[in-house]
Amino acid sequence: MATVNATGPVLAARHLQLGFGGEVVLDDVSLEVRPQEFVAVVGASGVGKSTLLRALAGLLPPLQGQVSLSPPSEPSSRSWSMVFQAPRLYPWRRVLANVELGLEGLPLSRPERHQRAREQLALVGLEDLGGRWPRTLSGGQQQRVGIARALAVKPQVLFMDEPFSALDAITRRRLQGELSQLRQRTEAAIIFVTHDIEEAALLADRVMVLGKPETRQPARVTTTVPIDLALAKRQNRAGFTDLVQTLERHIGSETAGTQQEPQS
Amino acid sequence: MKNLPRSKRTLASACGLTGLVLLWELSLRAGLLPGNLVPLPSSIPAEFLAELRDGIWLEVVLASLSHYSIGVLIGSVLGISVGVSAALMPGFDAAQSWLARLLRPIPPLAWIPFAIIWFGVTETAAAFIISIGVFWINYFTSYSAVRAIEPSYYEVATVFGQGRFVDRLQKVSLPAAAPGILGGLRAGLGQGWMTVVAAELFGIPGIGQRMMEASGLLATDIVVVYMLTIAALYALFDYLFIMVQRRVLRWQQ
Ligand SMILES: Nc1ncnc2c1ncn2[C@@H]1O[C@H](COP(=O)(O)OP(=O)(O)OP(=O)(O)O)[C@@H](O)[C@H]1O
Ligand SMILES: [Mg+2]
Numbered sequence: 001m002a003t004v005n006a007t008g009p010v011l012a013a014r015h016l017q018l019g020f021g022g023e024v025v026l027d028d029v030s031l032e033v034r035p036q037e038f039v040a041v042v043g044a045s046g047v048g049k050s051t052l053l054r055a056l057a058g059l060l061p062p063l064q065g066q067v068s069l070s071p072p073s074e075p076s077s078r079s080w081s082m083v084f085q086a087p088r089l090y091p092w093r094r095v096l097a098n099v100e101l102g103l104e105g106l107p108l109s110r111p112e113r114h115q116r117a118r119e120q121l122a123l124v125g126l127e128d129l130g131g132r133w134p135r136t137l138s139g140g141q142q143q144r145v146g147i148a149r150a151l152a153v154k155p156q157v158l159f160m161d162e163p164f165s166a167l168d169a170i171t172r173r174r175l176q177g178e179l180s181q182l183r184q185r186t187e188a189a190i191i192f193v194t195h196d197i198e199e200a201a202l203l204a205d206r207v208m209v210l211g212k213p214e215t216r217q218p219a220r221v222t223t224t225v226p227i228d229l230a231l232a233k234r235q236n237r238a239g240f241t242d243l244v245q246t247l248e249r250h251i252g253s254e255t256a257g258t259q260q261e262p263q264s
Numbered sequence: 265m266k267n268l269p270r271s272k273r274t275l276a277s278a279c280g281l282t283g284l285v286l287l288w289e290l291s292l293r294a295g296l297l298p299g300n301l302v303p304l305p306s307s308i309p310a311e312f313l314a315e316l317r318d319g320i321w322l323e324v325v326l327a328s329l330s331h332y333s334i335g336v337l338i339g340s341v342l343g344i345s346v347g348v349s350a351a352l353m354p355g356f357d358a359a360q361s362w363l364a365r366l367l368r369p370i371p372p373l374a375w376i377p378f379a380i381i382w383f384g385v386t387e388t389a390a391a392f393i394i395s396i397g398v399f400w401i402n403y404f405t406s407y408s409a410v411r412a413i414e415p416s417y418y419e420v421a422t423v424f425g426q427g428r429f430v431d432r433l434q435k436v437s438l439p440a441a442a443p444g445i446l447g448g449l450r451a452g453l454g455q456g457w458m459t460v461v462a463a464e465l466f467g468i469p470g471i472g473q474r475m476m477e478a479s480g481l482l483a484t485d486i487v488v489v490y491m492l493t494i495a496a497l498y499a500l501f502d503y504l505f506i507m508v509q510r511r512v513l514r515w516q517q
Contacts, residue, residue: 012446059422082423092439092515102424105431133515153424 010035010156011056012069017046017064018055024063025051027218031208033157036185038190040200043210044253047219049193052210056191057082064243070156073187076106078153083161084101087142089134095114095145096121096130102153120148123182125240140171147179151186165194176202197251201227201243209250221248282327303485308492311485320474325493328470331387335394335463336456340449342395343402348445350403351410352429352437352463364403372397372459376466385467393463405451409444410437443516446509451503457498 018026026048033039041049056067057080072079081102086194089098108116121127124144128213134142143163150158164172180203183190194200200207202225203221211222225247268276289305291297301310315321350357350364372393383389415434423426424436438445464472471490478486510517 057423059419078425084416084417084420088420090417090420090436090439092442094515101420101426101435104435105425135515149424 004091009033009071011067011103011191013056013065013067015065016052016062016067017218018060022143026210027220029065029210029221031056031221033189034154036187036189038187038192038203040207041191041193041209041210042197042200043219045195047210049210050161053082053191053193054075055159056157057253059161062253066068069165073154073156076103076108076112077156077228078102079258080157080159081150081153081155081156081160082147082159082161083143083146083163085149085166086140087134089120089142089145089147089149091134092135094130095126095256096133097150097151098134098145099184101149106153110223115147116152121145123151123185123244124148124178138171140167140175142169143175144178147182151182151188158186158190160192160194163193164199166201172199198244198248200255201240203253207247209247211251214245223248301484302489307485308488312489312492315448315486315489323424323495324469324471324474324490325497327468328464328472329386329497331390331394331463331468331470332393332456332460334387335460336398336452338391339395339398339456340402340452343399343448343452344406344445346399346409347403347406347448348433348437348441351407352433360416368400373462376463379463380466387468390460390463390470390503391467394456394459397455397459399453401452402445402448405448406441406445409441409448412444413437413440443513447513450505450509453501454498457501461494 004176009032011028011031013031014027015026016026018029029052031039041052043049051060055062056069058067058069061139064118089095090101096114096117099120100113103113103116118127118130119221124147126141126148127142129141129145134145137145143166146162150160164175167175176199180222192203207225207227209220209222209224212219215223227243267273282346283330288302292299292302292304297373311320346360350360375393375396376389379389384393413436417440418432421432421436426432460470461472461475464470465476467473471494475487475490476492478484
């Protein structure tokens, strides 16, 4: 299934300036995301990662600059969707109905909706839990439902805002593995916010680092590191430590820069 | 405080009730209480059967039920509609805020003069008075239930293309506020019975009027028959409501 602009970027942001009530949080952020690309955004807490994600999704109007997102690939899909840090399921809907949320209002019949939701649940390994209430699921299961709900609308771009940070280490590892498997089976490009450098290096094709050149200044893109290790290699940890160290150096130099005089 | 096990609790409650009734009966029989002020408990069942046989019981209960149902229905529907709307629409909220503050403290029974002027001594007047108390309970509970909804639920709706007012109302506001709204409805069902008697005291046929008649004749046993009738009807309605509520709020337990 080819998209209309299979070669062009699915998301393009140019010189974004973002902020609240006159205060600029992020400045001069530009980003192009190709179809099916996986971009990780890392940075310290409060640097503006969630803000950037919301602006890219069109939930927050930028102070300056513009964002263009490619339109839905077909009538029964949405151009983007999102996975949050907390699962944010509706407790009054059963699991399957939660997955269907984004499908309501799309030109799909009720059986088609059920069908699509069931497929997505199967994709995250929860095909048997569709009839359960969300509160009866574990945290990891709930987060998987959140992922299924986001994938069900067949988005061009999937935004994920620290989707695993609220989970315990073991569940997090497992879901990271599942996500890299899932990538092979979805059309979506993924923009993934995290403050876990290893996670970024493990999953992404490209890591964008946000940081403040100086305290009290708006944050910017400090650097963007492409990751061209094959997935299998990353999982085997060959060269992986180097990669993490490179990234850590970048983030380290950025935090160091806030303390030292910038070198001229 | 430690909780008693369920069976012991039931037993203790039953003992408390029968104990009081026994004490009451015995003190009357022993002449410790004046017989013209309180009825003999053991005379109540016979009195109830007599009312039933004459057809009076069914007649007044049906009449009261009709005032009650109409009043509760109208009060609940309006209370929930206004409460939810005010919670969701800032303009409307501001417009109604002082009005609500002004009218709220007026007890339902204070509306009796207007009810009679507007509707005459009719069933409508009784239903109107009943609906006022029910309205305020539902208005306040549904207003605060909708206000207390986590904003993140609405953000999820927006992200998944359900950001239109109708969708937000139907898919977030109403289900998320349902526990609170149903709590208000239940309290309204009780409040309705409290005003039903008073609303009938000024001559509209029903339980209240029958009680007035009986008290005029010092027939205290008949008064007690209808007091117990109201208690039983309340218990029945409350029980049925809890059944419905359990089903609607299945997702909670
Ligand atoms: N609605 C808002 N109004 C005003 N300021 C806000 C708002 N949302 C975020 N901010 C501010 O913008 C800055 C960036 O916040 P943001 O939530 O994007 O950070 P973050 O990088 O996602 O942090 P974390 O890793 O802790 O989630 C913070 O200083 C925050 O206080
Ligand atoms: Mg954040």
